[in-house]
Amino acid sequence: MADNNSVLTVSIVTPDGKVYEREDARLVIVRTKSGQLGIMPNHVPVIASLEVDEVKVKSGSDVDEIAVNGGFVEFSNNNLTVIADSAEKQGDIDVDRAAAARDRAQKALEIARQKHDNQEILRNQVALRRAINRIHVAKH
Incomplete structure (x- = not known):
């Protein structure tokens, strides 16, 4: 696995618990109230409100898509957390x-x-x- 400075750890949680987790993401794309935001390793810290939209998590050729019904995204120290009322992985x-x-x-x-x-x-x-x-x- 790559060193911790070149990957993101991504967690998506709801009141019912953790919906998604990945420790080797290279890019996360979210839609905030201010517009689309792409986050790569070593991005500046961010806290933002999310729109009802998809969250895309990319790692190499893998792309995971998660339907998120609003909430917040917080990013710092290569850890990205989405807190949402509800979220569903594409296959679910x-x-x-x-x-x-x-x-x-x-x-x-x-x-x-x-x-x-x-x-x-x-x-x-x-x-x-x-x-x-x-x-x-x-x-x-």
Whole structure:
């Protein structure tokens, strides 16, 4: 294995526990509230809020994709930690379940728009983004 200064240790955790861990990553790509961020070994320390999006972890020719539903990323000393409400590795995503969640969110969003219920509109927009993100990650 390469020395500790040329690789990243990556952990993704949720309230239910650790979802993902890798100790030999060369690049991690996340989407923060400020835009896309690529982190390589020896990057300056970072703390940022995450969007609902995928986290890509690259090591050599391997690329792992994890659907993350918001949260935070913290990086220092070549250790990157994502803390999220929920996260799923690409191979663990049930596409049929995600598609059903997308359809439910779309229907509920349309009803909320007809009723001009802004809270329900926002809630269902988030649910829709999460479902679409899971489908997107699963199909890569």
